[in-house]
Structure formats: structure tokens, C-alpha cells
Amino acid sequence: MMTFIEKYIMPYAMKFGNNRHLLAIRDALIGMIAITMVGSFAVLFNNLGEIIKPYGRLMESIFGESWKTLGGDIWWGTFAFLTIFAVFGISHRLAKSYGDDGFEAMLVAAACFFLLVPQVGQVPDTEGVWGFIGYGYFNATALFTGIVVALLATEVFIRLTRVNAFIIRLPDGVPPAVAGAFAKLVPGMLTIFIFGVAGLLFRKMTNGEFLNDWLNATLVAPLTNAADSLPFAILIVFLVHGFWAVGLHGPNILGGVTTPLFTSLGTKNTDLYAQGVADLDKYAILAGPFLDAFVYLGGSGATLGLIIAMFIAGRKRHKQMLALGTPPGIFQINEPLLFGLPIVLNPIWLIPFISAPVIMTVVAYLAIKWGLVYPVVVASIPWVTPAGIGGYLATGGHISGAVLALVNLAISIAIYLPFVYVTGKLDEKKLKRQQTEQTPTIQG
Incomplete structure (x- = not known):
């Protein structure tokens, strides 16, 4: 049995566990633990007043009827933008695994994610106002989309940075930060342009449906239902x-x-x-x-x-x-x-x-x-x-x-x-x- 395990199971398990993309996802989400934990406890403390009535009355007597405002603000600053944090973190981790510093990569990946988000949101008593985007495109509802875009955008960006024709080299006297930014200028612009065109073509092929909505309907919902099973x-x-x-x-x-x-x-x-x-x-x-x-x-x-x-x-x-x-x-x-x-x-x-x-x-x-x-x-x-x-x-x-x-x-x-x-x-x-x-x- 041990020979079989060592020969046929362990090599594949190690390869799977060391996959750079899975490691980037895992490390980024684990690195967000301070965000998810403080958001969780903010929601917990806000709702304890409904479970433990004396606690709720005590908090209301001390801080007034708006005592839940702090917890609500913390929730808004953490869980409402969970996918945004994930895009930055995953892209940074993945780029680092390729030997890049990850700074430009995560900014480019974030730009690629934002340009794939609907630019018109529904507002009460209006037909639709430009720029009002529902937080459902930024919270955990869009997490799967954020992961996909972060991985793909980073891969495209890293590969373009390795094409010598796209590298702008400045004189030696230029500060390293400026030289590094210009070296990755063309790859960053091309990556964003590629994702912009891809998003436009995708909406043409799906009758105006955005990537996140399509992924949630075709992949995420069935996968989530299967995952939440015995x-x-x-x-x-x-x-x-x-x-x-x-x-x-x-x-x-x-x-x-x-x-x-x-x-x-x-x-x-x-x-x-x-x-x-x-x-x-x-x-x-x-x-x-x-x-x-x-x-x-x-x-x-x-x-x-x-x-x-x-x-x-x-x-x-x-x-x-x-x-x-x-x-x-x-x-x-x-x-x-x-x-x-x-x-x-x-x-x-x-x-x-x-x-x-x-x-x-x-x-x-x-x-x-x-x-x-x-x-x-x-x-x-x-x-x-x-x-x-x-x-x-x-x-x-x-x-x-x-x-x-x-x-x-x-x-x-x-x-x-x-x-x-x-x-x-x-x-x-x-x-x-x-x-x-x-x-x-x-x-x-």
C-alpha cells in the first residue's frame, strides 16, 4: 500500500498542492483574514442585541438608537468589497511567484476587473443612471469572477513583460521606481486593452450579459449548490x-x-x-x-x-x-x-x-x-x-x-x-x- 501511495498518489498530490495559481488564491484569501474576521465580529456584535436582549438594551442606553452604525460601517468597509481585496491579493501573489514585484500586476488586474463590471446601475424611480454600481459586483457574490480575472490578467501581463519589444528602457540615471514603471508601461496598457476588447466581444456574444452575471448563472450557482451538500x-x-x-x-x-x-x-x-x-x-x-x-x-x-x-x-x-x-x-x-x-x-x-x-x-x-x-x-x-x-x-x-x-x-x-x-x-x-x-x- 505504501509503495502504491508513494508512486501514484503522492507525486500528484504534491504537484496539485504546489500549483502556483491555487497557492496564490489560498494565500491571498488567508491574508485577508483580518478583514473577514473584523467584519464577522462587527456583524456578530450588532446581532447579539437580538439574541441577548439585556445586551441590546445596554448598548442602546449607552450609545443611543444608532449604536449599530459602527458595526454597519465596518461591514461595509470589509465584506462589501471582499472581491476587490481578493483581486489585488491574488494578482500580487501570483506575480510574485513569477519573480515580479507584483505592484503593477495587481493594479492592472484590478483595472481589468473594473472594466468588466456594468457601468449602469438601477436606481429607484429612474431607468438607470451611469456610475451607480451595485455592491453585489464587489462583494463575495463576485468572488469567483474576481479570481478568474485576477489569474488571467496577471498571466497575460507577466507574459507581455517578457517580450523585449514591449520594454521601454530608460537611462541608468533614472530612479529605479520610474524606470520600473516605464518598463512595464506597454505590457500594462496592452493587458487592459485586451481585456476591454474581450469584455466587449463577450457582451456581443451573450446579448449584453456581463461576465460576472454569466459566470454566476452558468457556473457559480451550480458549483455552490454542489459544494453546500453532505x-x-x-x-x-x-x-x-x-x-x-x-x-x-x-x-x-x-x-x-x-x-x-x-x-x-x-x-x-x-x-x-x-x-x-x-x-x-x-x-x-x-x-x-x-x-x-x-x-x-x-x-x-x-x-x-x-x-x-x-x-x-x-x-x-x-x-x-x-x-x-x-x-x-x-x-x-x-x-x-x-x-x-x-x-x-x-x-x-x-x-x-x-x-x-x-x-x-x-x-x-x-x-x-x-x-x-x-x-x-x-x-x-x-x-x-x-x-x-x-x-x-x-x-x-x-x-x-x-x-x-x-x-x-x-x-x-x-x-x-x-x-x-x-x-x-x-x-x-x-x-x-x-x-x-x-x-x-x-x-x-
């Missing part, structure tokens, strides 16, 4: 832990695919929550920090359950491992366990390591789908948030989120506990066999 959730969790089984960082390898999807769905939920939408059926389930809050308790493999199981049934045998693994495990960091126990490449431990998260995913998904638990309504929480607290924050301060996380933790303990007993018995047999082999035989 089979997709199980597949992602299984693949993440399958990669970990052979020592590959599963979340990082799949991050280029999962991060945009989860961010988009989480932002959609945050927007609905900020608008006070009470119909829970309109919220996505596999959104934002769903896995961090309800599945990855203690890290990948829900290894906090393993730590507690060791305290119950194997404290003496795993004394040093518990001392090393417990403090970081509380904060969702489990590399000491993964490589110290070890779990990686260990056939016995891999059974609960993979099965526990899959079962917990099914439980969490169905609990939210059936209305037993409030859905995830924030786009992100610190991934190091301890179990229970993460569920509480992810659901907008609903106790049901904390309860679900603790129930899943209990499930992981129950799954790991038999394996702690089994490995203990195996260790005892191995120790007795070693003692027997070392005992000298007396002949008489």
Missing part, C-alpha cells in the same frame, strides 16, 4: 485526512479549492445575518468556519478527542505525549500528536483519525440542516479558537453551536477510546515478548 462535505474531509495519512498537509493542499468556496458561502451567510433574515433555509450549511468549529476539534482528525481518551485510558503510557500535545491541542494545533505518536503512516491510528471527522461532519451537517443548530453566520473565526467557543462564535452567539461542538467532541472521544485500549494491550504484549526474549534460559 456528499461534498464528506469528500473534502476524507481527502484532507487521506493526505494527512501519508504526511501531507491536507488543508493546505486543498485550500486553493475549499477556501474560496467556504469564504463565499460564509460571506453570504454573514450578509443574510446582517440583514436580519430569519428564514434559516436561506443560509448555507457548509459555510465559513464550519469545519473548524464543529469537526477539526483539536486540529485535523479531531485529536482533542484522542487527547481526552488518553487521559481516560492511557495516561501512564502517554504521559510525555500528553504533556507535549495537550496545551497546543486545546488551541487546534496537533502536529506534536500527528508526528510524535505518530498518527501519520500508522495503520491503527489512521482508522479513527479518518472515521471520526467524517462521522462528526455528518452529525454537524444534519443537525444544522434539520434546524437543531443555528447555521454558521460569520465568515471566519480564529482557527485556534478552542472547541465549544468556536461553535458558539460561528453561530452568532447561539448556545446550540457550542452544544453541537461538545457533542461532536464526545463522539470523537468515544471513537478514539477503543483504539487507546487496543494499542495499550498491543504495547503490553510487545513488552512481555521482549522481556521473555531477553530472559536467559537455565539449562540443567
Whole structure:
């Protein structure tokens, strides 16, 4: 099995995980965590007044009826322009991977994105006014379009900068910043012109439909619906832990695919929550920090359950491992366990390591789908948030989120506990066999 994995799986997994485009998407979206987190908490604090009435009355008595204005302003400055930040970040990261400084590339990519956005928006009591653009073209609704444009525009720009005929070289005495800008002047202009013509031709072929609207209708909506499903959730969790089984960082390898999807769905939920939408059926389930809050308790493999199981049934045998693994495990960091126990490449431990998260995913998904638990309504929480607290924050301060996380933790303990007993018995047999082999035989 190991030979098969090393020969046929690991090379492709490494190639997939090291793809420059997926890395650019993942790193850019992760780099936006300060933006998404402060926006999430702004929405959370604004809506806590509806959940915890005394809190709402206290805030209103201190700051007046407009006490939610700050949270609304923070939401507007973060989530309302999420795609714009993504375009800048992805283009910059991708250009850097080619050895470019990324500054001109991200500006050109942003210009290409803006020129593909409708220039006429609908305003009440008018037929349409030029320049009024709905924020739906800038928030997470347009995230997929922003990713596509950022990648394509950067690729075109970088390739044009490598054509010597397009490079304007100034004398040596010119400041480097000025010389660098002029060197990329023609490639930048050509890239924007190419995307302008492409956008015009696209609208001609689609009877005036803009790229973002077309992508959302034909690709994004079906893909999002498929992603927000139990089979997709199980597949992602299984693949993440399958990669970990052979020592590959599963979340990082799949991050280029999962991060945009989860961010988009989480932002959609945050927007609905900020608008006070009470119909829970309109919220996505596999959104934002769903896995961090309800599945990855203690890290990948829900290894906090393993730590507690060791305290119950194997404290003496795993004394040093518990001392090393417990403090970081509380904060969702489990590399000491993964490589110290070890779990990686260990056939016995891999059974609960993979099965526990899959079962917990099914439980969490169905609990939210059936209305037993409030859905995830924030786009992100610190991934190091301890179990229970993460569920509480992810659901907008609903106790049901904390309860679900603790129930899943209990499930992981129950799954790991038999394996702690089994490995203990195996260790005892191995120790007795070693003692027997070392005992000298007396002949008489």
C-alpha cells in the first residue's frame, strides 16, 4: 500500500498542492483574514442585541438608537468589497511567484476587473443612471469572477513583460521606481486593452450579459449548490485526512479549492445575518468556519478527542505525549500528536483519525440542516479558537453551536477510546515478548 501511495498518489498530490495559481488564491484569501474576521465580529456584535436582549438594551442606553452604525460601517468597509481585496491579493501573489514585484500586476488586474463590471446601475424611480454600481459586483457574490480575472490578467501581463519589444528602457540615471514603471508601461496598457476588447466581444456574444452575471448563472450557482451538500462535505474531509495519512498537509493542499468556496458561502451567510433574515433555509450549511468549529476539534482528525481518551485510558503510557500535545491541542494545533505518536503512516491510528471527522461532519451537517443548530453566520473565526467557543462564535452567539461542538467532541472521544485500549494491550504484549526474549534460559 505504501509503495502504491508513494508512486501514484503522492507525486500528484504534491504537484496539485504546489500549483502556483491555487497557492496564490489560498494565500491571498488567508491574508485577508483580518478583514473577514473584523467584519464577522462587527456583524456578530450588532446581532447579539437580538439574541441577548439585556445586551441590546445596554448598548442602546449607552450609545443611543444608532449604536449599530459602527458595526454597519465596518461591514461595509470589509465584506462589501471582499472581491476587490481578493483581486489585488491574488494578482500580487501570483506575480510574485513569477519573480515580479507584483505592484503593477495587481493594479492592472484590478483595472481589468473594473472594466468588466456594468457601468449602469438601477436606481429607484429612474431607468438607470451611469456610475451607480451595485455592491453585489464587489462583494463575495463576485468572488469567483474576481479570481478568474485576477489569474488571467496577471498571466497575460507577466507574459507581455517578457517580450523585449514591449520594454521601454530608460537611462541608468533614472530612479529605479520610474524606470520600473516605464518598463512595464506597454505590457500594462496592452493587458487592459485586451481585456476591454474581450469584455466587449463577450457582451456581443451573450446579448449584453456581463461576465460576472454569466459566470454566476452558468457556473457559480451550480458549483455552490454542489459544494453546500453532505456528499461534498464528506469528500473534502476524507481527502484532507487521506493526505494527512501519508504526511501531507491536507488543508493546505486543498485550500486553493475549499477556501474560496467556504469564504463565499460564509460571506453570504454573514450578509443574510446582517440583514436580519430569519428564514434559516436561506443560509448555507457548509459555510465559513464550519469545519473548524464543529469537526477539526483539536486540529485535523479531531485529536482533542484522542487527547481526552488518553487521559481516560492511557495516561501512564502517554504521559510525555500528553504533556507535549495537550496545551497546543486545546488551541487546534496537533502536529506534536500527528508526528510524535505518530498518527501519520500508522495503520491503527489512521482508522479513527479518518472515521471520526467524517462521522462528526455528518452529525454537524444534519443537525444544522434539520434546524437543531443555528447555521454558521460569520465568515471566519480564529482557527485556534478552542472547541465549544468556536461553535458558539460561528453561530452568532447561539448556545446550540457550542452544544453541537461538545457533542461532536464526545463522539470523537468515544471513537478514539477503543483504539487507546487496543494499542495499550498491543504495547503490553510487545513488552512481555521482549522481556521473555531477553530472559536467559537455565539449562540443567
